[in-house]
Amino acid sequence: MSEYIEHDKSGVSVGLVEKQFFTFAEPPNPMKLDSGAVLGPVTIAYETYGRLNEDASNAVLVAHALTGDSHAAGCYSKTDPKPGWWDIMVGPGKGIDTNKYFVICSNVLGGCMGSTGPSSVNPTTKKPYGASFPVITIGDMVRAQKALTDHLGVKRLLAVVGGSMGGMQVMEWCVRYPEMVTSAIPLATTTRHSALAIAFNEVARQAIMTDPNWSSGDYYGGNKPAMGLAVARMIGHITYLSDEAMRQKFGRRLQDKAAVSFDFGADFQVESYLRHQGAKFVERFDANTFLYITKAADYFDLEAQHGNGSAVEAFSKARARFLVVSFTSDWLYPTYQSRAMVTAMKKNALDVSFCEIEADCGHDAFLIPNPRLSALIKGFLESVSTGQQHP
Amino acid sequence: MSEYIEHDKSGVSVGLVEKQFFTFAEPPNPMKLDSGAVLGPVTIAYETYGRLNEDASNAVLVAHALTGDSHAAGCYSKTDPKPGWWDIMVGPGKGIDTNKYFVICSNVLGGCMGSTGPSSVNPTTKKPYGASFPVITIGDMVRAQKALTDHLGVKRLLAVVGGSMGGMQVMEWCVRYPEMVTSAIPLATTTRHSALAIAFNEVARQAIMTDPNWSSGDYYGGNKPAMGLAVARMIGHITYLSDEAMRQKFGRRLQDKAAVSFDFGADFQVESYLRHQGAKFVERFDANTFLYITKAADYFDLEAQHGNGSAVEAFSKARARFLVVSFTSDWLYPTYQSRAMVTAMKKNALDVSFCEIEADCGHDAFLIPNPRLSALIKGFLESVSTGQQHP
Numbered sequence: 001m002s003e004y005i006e007h008d009k010s011g012v013s014v015g016l017v018e019k020q021f022f023t024f025a026e027p028p029n030p031m032k033l034d035s036g037a038v039l040g041p042v043t044i045a046y047e048t049y050g051r052l053n054e055d056a057s058n059a060v061l062v063a064h065a066l067t068g069d070s071h072a073a074g075c076y077s078k079t080d081p082k083p084g085w086w087d088i089m090v091g092p093g094k095g096i097d098t099n100k101y102f103v104i105c106s107n108v109l110g111g112c113m114g115s116t117g118p119s120s121v122n123p124t125t126k127k128p129y130g131a132s133f134p135v136i137t138i139g140d141m142v143r144a145q146k147a148l149t150d151h152l153g154v155k156r157l158l159a160v161v162g163g164s165m166g167g168m169q170v171m172e173w174c175v176r177y178p179e180m181v182t183s184a185i186p187l188a189t190t191t192r193h194s195a196l197a198i199a200f201n202e203v204a205r206q207a208i209m210t211d212p213n214w215s216s217g218d219y220y221g222g223n224k225p226a227m228g229l230a231v232a233r234m235i236g237h238i239t240y241l242s243d244e245a246m247r248q249k250f251g252r253r254l255q256d257k258a259a260v261s262f263d264f265g266a267d268f269q270v271e272s273y274l275r276h277q278g279a280k281f282v283e284r285f286d287a288n289t290f291l292y293i294t295k296a297a298d299y300f301d302l303e304a305q306h307g308n309g310s311a312v313e314a315f316s317k318a319r320a321r322f323l324v325v326s327f328t329s330d331w332l333y334p335t336y337q338s339r340a341m342v343t344a345m346k347k348n349a350l351d352v353s354f355c356e357i358e359a360d361c362g363h364d365a366f367l368i369p370n371p372r373l374s375a376l377i378k379g380f381l382e383s384v385s386t387g388q389q390h391p
Numbered sequence: 392m393s394e395y396i397e398h399d400k401s402g403v404s405v406g407l408v409e410k411q412f413f414t415f416a417e418p419p420n421p422m423k424l425d426s427g428a429v430l431g432p433v434t435i436a437y438e439t440y441g442r443l444n445e446d447a448s449n450a451v452l453v454a455h456a457l458t459g460d461s462h463a464a465g466c467y468s469k470t471d472p473k474p475g476w477w478d479i480m481v482g483p484g485k486g487i488d489t490n491k492y493f494v495i496c497s498n499v500l501g502g503c504m505g506s507t508g509p510s511s512v513n514p515t516t517k518k519p520y521g522a523s524f525p526v527i528t529i530g531d532m533v534r535a536q537k538a539l540t541d542h543l544g545v546k547r548l549l550a551v552v553g554g555s556m557g558g559m560q561v562m563e564w565c566v567r568y569p570e571m572v573t574s575a576i577p578l579a580t581t582t583r584h585s586a587l588a589i590a591f592n593e594v595a596r597q598a599i600m601t602d603p604n605w606s607s608g609d610y611y612g613g614n615k616p617a618m619g620l621a622v623a624r625m626i627g628h629i630t631y632l633s634d635e636a637m638r639q640k641f642g643r644r645l646q647d648k649a650a651v652s653f654d655f656g657a658d659f660q661v662e663s664y665l666r667h668q669g670a671k672f673v674e675r676f677d678a679n680t681f682l683y684i685t686k687a688a689d690y691f692d693l694e695a696q697h698g699n700g701s702a703v704e705a706f707s708k709a710r711a712r713f714l715v716v717s718f719t720s721d722w723l724y725p726t727y728q729s730r731a732m733v734t735a736m737k738k739n740a741l742d743v744s745f746c747e748i749e750a751d752c753g754h755d756a757f758l759i760p761n762p763r764l765s766a767l768i769k770g771f772l773e774s775v776s777t778g779q780q781h782p
Contacts, residue, residue: 035653135653195637195661196629202662203625205655210618212603227601234594235626238587243725246586252692260690262426262526264596264682268689270586271593291655299651301643334634
């Protein structure tokens with residue numbers, strides 16, 4: 001979610017990787033979406049790390065969060081300064097050990113990093129879809145991932161792993177394709193957004209949609225709604241941190257000044273940080289994708305969509321072993337929401353381990369090096385791959 | 392702060408009230424501001440409720456929060472549907488009993504509800520100040536209030552009361568004019584903004600300043616930066632509520648629909664609510680004032696400005712009796728910040744009562760009818776006015 005990660009310098013990387021593409025749902029057989037709309041063709045950008053073993057039993061699917069992409073680990077070239085977004089976790093000997101597992105990560109449907117989304121060209125009109133792109137759901141994202149795993153010859157996933165919106169995809173996998181999912185690791189996530197989470201997303205969307213350059217979504221080739229997207233990103237960044245994390249990281253420290261400036265420049269470091277994050281994000285991300293993906297996350301409601309309003313009923317469809325992880329300072333998806341998931345899983349006699357990790361750094365904790373989290377995931381995957389029961 | 396108040400229908404109102412104006416600092420003797428800039432003339436809009444007694448010993452100053460005004464209680468006419476913003480607390484027999492006390496409330500310096508602010512006409516240029524208005528501080532606001540109390544013949548305040556940014560003014564009064572303040576009631580406030588609070592304000596300011604209609608602050612007579620201001624207000628509204636309050640008030644309930652719409656309209660009630668709050672706010676509030684007042688709140692730092700970085704040293708100047716109140720679900724100015732104030736007061740052997748009120752409704756709790764809060768304030772004022780020592 002945040003790219004503000006202090007990378008684990010000691011880790012061994014998977015090395016050079018390449019983004020690949022898979023296209024399916026070619027007309028006249030387009031993909032039918034949860035909304036009832038159809039979309040085709042659909043291209044999914046993905047990367048893989050490690051090797052699929054002979055009986056195709058070692059595949060681990062990593063699902064990314066809101067602003068992530070298929071580039072979970074490794075680098076694109078020897079001079080590439082920036083490894084994938086979860087390089088701290090995915091690599092030889094790491095939490096998700098690429099010496100043992102075949103790791104797949106794809107850009108979500110609706111994304112802007114190679115998969116079909118609102119910035120893609122609509123083959124019918126030969127223009128970018130813009131706001132004519134159909135509204136998609138977490139379920140649609142997962143069905144596109146299923147098409148990809150089929151294509152890769154993976155019939156069963158040893159694990160599906162993801163944090164935040166990635167965790168929603170994890171749970172969707174478990175109830176939509178239970179026969180395919182051996183184990184699942186939802187991190188810092190929820191079965192449905194609270195009003196608070198919807199509220200933040202809505203304000204971020206309003207910032208984009210009220211930017212005159214948004215032009216009802218039809219801005220490609222012209223000025224981008226950069227101001228609105230930057231504000232949206234700043235709002236997001238606040239929610240990914242915590243009161244304590246911000247106190248430690250910034251406090252009331254001033255930016256390059258001995259005293260406040262008595263103007264509307266960035267006096268405080270936290271102001272500079274947010275402005276910088278906003279400006280950087282605008283360079284790499286599409287505003288329409290931000291709208292579509294936040295809406296998909298807001299719409300996600302495992303209880304309503306798979307359990308007639310009951311989490312217990314929804315998880316009755318699941319067969320996976322679970323490792324559920326929350327973080328103490330995550331106020332976007334607080335621990336009580338993970339506990340509710342765990343309770344519903346346990347009522348179904350599912351094999352579930354739950355860990356609330358003490359962390360000051362807020363929602364983004366799963367993206368930040370944490371030996372405890374790495375060890376937890378590593379141990380869990382080992383026990384799953386050797387068929388051990390949880391003690 | 393929020394106008395979303397369920398008014399105490401049972402309360403007796405102070406009845407019809409009138410906004411009044413006091414002008415001072417006429418050139419060539421303008422007001423010297425904390426920034427070093429000068430400003431004059433300065434007009435302060437104010438209202439009073441109740442009567443000043445003969446020895447002028449029953450005056451209570453009420454300081455408003457970010458988007459409040461001088462209209463704390465009563466109505467402007469018999470058909471006025473909306474009483475003042477703290478009508479639940481200020482009136483005959485209420486927490487601040489206007490049968491006993493002479494209550495003064497003024498619009499802050501920099502405001503847009505009658506006091507001199509960025510939307511006021513600069514007498515030199517005959518145009519609204521806009522962004523040429525000097526950056527003001529909580530200290531400047533308080534010095535303007537002091538000019539007003541002098542004008543009203545009030546030499547000593549029985550109490551200074553206020554929540555949120557009003558609470559900052561309360562504390563500023565206590566250390567700037569200790570000989571004038573008999574007692575002080577800071578509610579849901581802090582001696583200095585955390586990085587989190589600055590961050591929310593900065594994003595709100597960015598939303599305004601990146602609205603093309605803001606025009607570097609020079610928008611008067613043209614299109615207002617309504618979109619930016621609406622987004623700023625929506626951000627504020629989220630911070631005034633709480634996770635639990637939003638769950639109770641909205642949950643995931645849909646707005647006038649049986650199912651989600653698969654478009655970018657307001658599907659959820661919380662989305663409609665925020666859009667409505669944003670749109671309503673734009674009608675009544677000036678975007679530049681929002682910028683100036685949030686900046687003043689961010690700059691406020693009692694420790695730095697009055698205690699060389701030490702809260703204990705800052706409060707060593709105070710002489711007032713204190714009633715400090717925080718609310719359990721206030722995550723903008725959490726209880727730990729009130730506790731830190733109380734600790735610093737106690738180290739100075741000040742007479743301080745502290746109460747953390749159990750409330751689900753977040754930061755805005757002080758604006759919502761709460762018998763416990765009313766009783767606390769009423770009892771405290773009575774003991775102060777009769778000279779009783781705190782038990």
